[in-house]
Amino acid sequence: MRKNEKAFWLSLRASLTVFMMFFAFTLMAQNVTVKGSVKDQNGEPVIGATVKVAGAKTGVITNMDGEYMISVPKNATLEINYIGYNSKTVAVDGKSQVNIVLNESSTELNEIVVTALGIKKDAKKVGYAISTVKSDELIKTQSPTLGTALYGKAAGVDIKTAPGGAAGAISINVRGLSSITGTNQPLVVLDGVPIRNGEANNSDYWTDQRVNSNGLADLNPEDIESISILKGAAATAQYGSEGANGVVMVTTKNGKGGKGVGVTFNASVTGNFVAYMPEYQTTYGPGAAPQSRISSGADAYGFYTRNGSGRNGLTKNEYKYVSGTSYWGPKYDGSDVLYYDGTVRKFNPISSNPYSNLFRTGVDQQYNVAVTNSSDKGNLRFSYTYLNSLPNQYNSTFDRHNFALNGTQNILSNLKVDYSVNYMIENVKNRPYRMYRLLCNFAGMFGAFDDINYIRNSAITPSGYMNRTWNDNQQYEADVNSGYEYGFSSKSGLVDEYLWNIYGKTQEERNNRLIAKVAPTWDIMPGLSLRASLATDYTTNKRENKNSSDKALGFGTSGDYSLNQYRYTIIYGDAMLTYDKNLTNKLNLSAYLGWSGRRETLWDQTSATNGGLSVINWFNLNASSSKANTNVRELRMLKTAAFGGLTLSYDNWAYLEGTLRNEKISTLYKGNNSFWYPSVNASILVSELLKEQKPAWMDYTKVRASYGIVGLAPEIYKATIAYNQQQASGYIYAMQPNDLGNNEIKPERTYEWEFGVEGRFLQNRLGVDLAYYTKTVKDQILSTTTAWSSGANSILMNVGEFQNHGFEMALTGTPIRNKDWNLDLRFNIAFNRNKVNKLAEGVSRLEHKNWDNGAAYLYSEVGGSIGDIYAYAPKTDDKGNTIIDSDGYIALTDAPVKVGNVMPKYTGGFGFNLSYKNVYLDMSLDFRKGGSVLNLPYQYLMGRGSLVDSNKWRDAANGGQTYYLDNDNNVVPATSAPAGKVLYDDGVIFNGVTEDGKPNTKMASAQRWYNWSYNWGTGAPTYYSHSIFDNTYVKVREIVIGYKFPKAICDKIHATKLSVSAYARNPFYIYKRMPIFDAEATDATSWIEQSWIGGSSVTTRSFGVSLQVGF
Structure with a gap:
């Protein structure tokens, strides 16, 4: 019986197996393989479109050529989807070739934007303004940093990049100021993780003059998919005490959008040419003004005489020469003069742009290779970018290696892991030096008769020491031909110092930075998921300063060596539970609840020799003439937060969201360090509300409103009373600082309303986005004077308040779109105004900066705007007439008066993308109206x-x-001079009236007036208001012309894409009010240090070519 049962079951199993195989074969026989392509209206392939059977959960994705292949039942219906395009269904009807054309969506309601905490949302659900810049806009001119790629592309976002190429800092300001004295740099978030950025202010005349960078400059544009800029408080409230200045959300590329393996290679070469430097007059040479020539030992024409030293084979006969650091000397006449190199030269100008000759043409070479892979199990992208930069400054090098790995792995059907690794290695030799001391000191300036090439090449003597331009090398150098025939620079030695900094000092720097994240997501059940992430931002920096000995040991010790090692670590983690459910067929609820924590630690150690090097050019701490010094600094910060959000949507046309964040931060005193940051935003889709009743010209219209509260916490240890370590007689002790903290300090708070309208019209040919915001910034953290009995000068307090309001408009348009031609236009403009409501009790004015011992000031005044510039200025009468003093010079005000404000009236940008078949031309510019700036070099020059x-x-x-x-x-x-007198022809009668109101008839010497009024410091007739300019400009930022090779040519080399382009960055100004210099030649990220100009390194315009190929 059992044998029969076993046989029965075996027979049944075999029969079922055969039946199932037959059934499966029958089903397969009913399937067909369908191939085809997906293209847009212009015939361009749509890469990454989803092709599936209607109703199915999975399908295939089009490749780099927009092609697909799928096995489906012969009577199936295909459904094709891609973001930004209308979905389409096509019946197979047994065909093996199905080509699809997708039409661009007129509503763009499926556009995805990245919001706070890395949450991706449909744009329709967002009730606040977001500006997004896509990857193609970031890399089309192969910029080594993000800064130049963002100029003018987001309304209300002001970008400044410090000269210095890839080594320079990037400053971003969103919607004006959010703090009077604190940082105004936005928080940078990479793939959902807050990362290190920071300030970079190079402003002090006496300290290190190298151009420094900040964290944003480390990010590689080649690896970035998009940048979303969150502007208002409602958008950034989930970042609490770091949300006041806006948030820059950076999303990296991750390999999605294709099937299988793909490879891309990009290469570019860029020449960076010196530009926008001062243009010199070439009529008059160096020397004293005519009125002072005789008294200074010159003849009536301005020439001096001296006996030659016999250098370079010259006789010791008497020669005429010119001397002085001013250019009030004789006219260039081509006569023979003794030059300071010991040769006889013609008295002709050598260069009208001597500072340009101080530098070389820089060259950037950048190469990127990226490998992508995408399948049902996940996707990944690995990228390597090498940047080799030859800086404009001689004896400097820069190279950077960027590695990026980003992807998603589907572990289970309901469990996936997102991961990203960004690793940067940067090697810098001699960061560029600022020209502050050369341009802002009468003794350090070059002139048109200076042979810059000779001076630069002679900076170091044959023995390897500093060559002194003031002609006292004799005591340091045996070679009689090594020094200068006579001095042409003041004994301050600023020219020598600058050149010795470049050629006699070496700073070798190596930076390593790792930004890594792992983020699993578990779909617990339909509508409920849990996401967590763990990330780090780890930076190490090592700097060795090897400053050569500038003279032999017999003349005393010199030179020094220092080693600085720096570690900055951020550990970040978060967890978030999300829930989404349709409560009814029209009402949807989505919510999230989470926790985040971040710990930052800084360790910084510097060891340096003391008293010079005991052995010439032995760069070691053991070479210290006296006991070497070592300083160690450590900083720690911990921030934790609990947060949540709730969104209700009704019938796909009404959306309401509320968020709340509770944050604790260690930079504030325990018990006073927990604060709430709420926000609410709402949007109504008018186009969806009207539905069939909407006008034919309206594709999509949304109105929105939001309110939020964000903060700005003080820097680490600023709010606490941190004692300073001191040393005396070998003993270490602590002293109370002069500026005290305050245990009651709380974050600065910003309360902001925002209202906006956005829409798409005329079949998506026209786009409009308008926003108005008003915010009040309270509890400004300011230093307030305290009684001497406290043992300190000031104490930190929450005392200031100001208001800020503005309007932003962004327009996009496509006036031409057909098979061959396409023209896209974009324009944005932003207005911002502020008003100081109050400062500390009894204080009506806050001083931010004092230039040249009271010659000019930067103030913020109650009732006025932040950033007023005060200076001595021409005195006027009641009718506005300029008053002329008894010597014929312009009379000055008795005290500094307001002569401008640094804040612009409005800023904006414009650009277009024009294409004809495979040829394209792109251009972008930005503009600024108003905003005063002090041009210090103009004053001195x-x-x-x-x-x-x-x-x-x-x-x-x-x-x-x-x-x-x-x-x-x-x-x-007079028209002729009496006997024994000299007739001069530089007389000027200034327009104006005398003190008694009569027209001025008094003649003055123009040369004396220039020399005296454009001087240093205070005291009539010197004044600075004529060197304060309206910084209005219109500047072309990018021009690109390129060619995309057709598919037929790409197929011959087995490529999916191939293009070449030529480009220009910062090629020219269309309009500029400020004379000499680039209108934004700043090397600071602080608005205070951006209020003056001229101390930065050299500015450039760039031209290059690039190649892009994909396989």
Whole structure:
């Protein structure tokens, strides 16, 4: 019986197996393999479109050519989807070839944006403004950093990049100021993880003059998919005490959008050419003004005489020469003069742009290779980018290696893991030096008669020591030909110092930075998921400073060596539970609840020699002449937060969201360090509400409103009373600081309302986004004067308040779109105004900066705007007439008066993308209206007589009038001079009235007026208001012309894409109010240090070519 039963079951199993195989074969026989392509209206392939059987959960994805292949039942219906395009269904009907054309969506309601905490949302659900810049906009001119790629592309976002190429810092300001004295740099979030950014302010005249960078400059544009800028408080409230300045959300590329393995290779070469430097007058050479020539030992023409030293084979006969750091000397006449190199040269200008000759043309070479892979199990992208940069400064090098790995792995059907690794290695030799001391000191300036190539090449003597331009090398160098025939620079040695910094000092720097994240997501059940992430941002920096000995040991010790090692670590983690459910067929609820924590630690150690090197150029701490010094600094910060959000949507046209964050931060005193940050936003889709009743020209319209509260916490240890370590007689002790913290300090708080309208019209040919915001910033953290009895000068308090409001408009348009031609336009503009409501009790004015011992000030005043510039200015009468003093010079105000404000009236950008078949032309520019800036080099160069502007009235050909000086040195107008007197032709009668109101008839010497009024410091007739300019400009940022090779050519080399392009960055200004220099030549991220210009490194315009190929 059992045998029969067993046989029965075996027979049944075999029969079932055969039946199932037959059934499966029958089903397969009913399937067909369908191939085809998916393209847009212009015939371009749609890469990454999903092709599936209607109703199925899975399908296939089109490749780099927009092609697909899928096995489906012969009577199936295909459904094709891609973001930004209308979905389409097509019946197979047994066909083996099905080609699909997708139409661009007129509503774009499926557009996905990245919001706070890395949450991706449909754009329709967002009730606040977000500006997004896509990857193709970031890399089309192969910028080594993000800064130049973002100019003018987001309304209300002001970008500044420090000159210095890839080594320079990036400053981003969103919607004006959010703090009077604190940082205004936004938080940077990479793939959902807050990372290190920071300030980079190089402003002090006396400290290190190298151009430094900040964390944002480390990010590689080649690896970035998009940048979303969250502007308002409602958008950034989930970042609490770091949300006041806006948030830059950076999303990296992850390999999605294709099937199988793909490879791309990009290469570019860029030349960075010196540009926008001061243009010098080439009419007059160095020397004293005519009125001072005789007294200074020169002849009436301005020439001096001296005996030659016999260097370079010259006789020791008497030669004429010119001397002085000012350019009020004789006219260039081509006569023979003794030059300071010991040779005889013609007295002709050598260069009208000497500072340009101080630098070389820089070259950037950048290469990127990326490998992608995508399948049902996940996707990944690995990328390597190598940047080799030859900086404009001589004796400098820069190279950077960026490695990026980003992807998603599907572990189970309901469990996936997102991961990303970004690793950067940066090697820098000699960061660029600022020109502050060369341009902002009368003794350090070059002139048109200076042979910059000779000076630069002679910076180091044959023995390897510093060459002194003031001609006292004899005591340091045996070679008689190594020094200068005579001095041409002041004994301050600023020229020598600058060149010695470049050639005699070496700073070798190596940076390593790792940003890594792992983030699993578990779909617990339909509508309920749990996401967690663990991340780190780990930076190490090692700097060795090897400063050569500038003289032999017999003349004393010199040179030094220092080693700085720096570690900055961020550990970040979060967990978030999300829930989504349709409560009814029209009402949907989505919510999230989570926790995050972040710990930051800094360790910084510097060891340095003391008293010079005991052995020439032995760069070791053991070479210290005295006991070497070591300083160690450690900082720690911990921040934790609990957060949540709830969104209700009704019938796909009404959305309401509320968020709440409770945050604790260690930079505030325990018991006073927990704060709440709420927000609410709402949006109504008018186009969905109207539905069939909407006008034909309306594709999509949304109105939105939001309110939020965000904060800005003080820097680490600023709010606490941290004692300073001191040392005396070998003993270490602690002292109370002069500026005290305050245990009651709380974060600065921003309360902001925002209202906006956005829409798409005329079949998506026109796009509009308008936003108005108003915010009040309370509890400003300011230092307040305290009684001397406290043992300190000031104490930190929450005392300030100001208001900020503005309007933003962004327009997009496509006036031309057909088979061959396409033209896309974009324009944005932003207005911002602020008003100071109050400062500390009894204080009506806050001083931010004092230039040149009271010559000019930067203030914020109650009732006024932040950033008023005050300076001495021409005095006027009740009718506005300029008052002229008894010497014929412009009279000045008795005290500094307001002469401008640093905040612009509006900023914006414009650009277009034009294509004809495979050829394309892209251009972008940005503009700024208003905002005053102090141009310090202009003040000094005018007083020195170097600039073209200083030629006005200098002689009869330039409008000067004739006069002679009487025995009391008074100016006497005349057409001829008495015997023994000299007739001068630089007379000027300034328009204005005398103190008694009569028209001025007093003649003055123009050269004296330039020399005295454009001087340093205070005291009539010196004043700085004529060097404060309206910084209005319109600047072309990018021009790109390129060619995309057709598919037929790509197929011959087995490529999926191939394109070449030529580009320009910062090629020219269309309009600029400020004379000399780039209008934004700043090397600071602080608005205070951006209020003046001219101390940065050299500025450039760039031209390059690039190649992009994909397989």
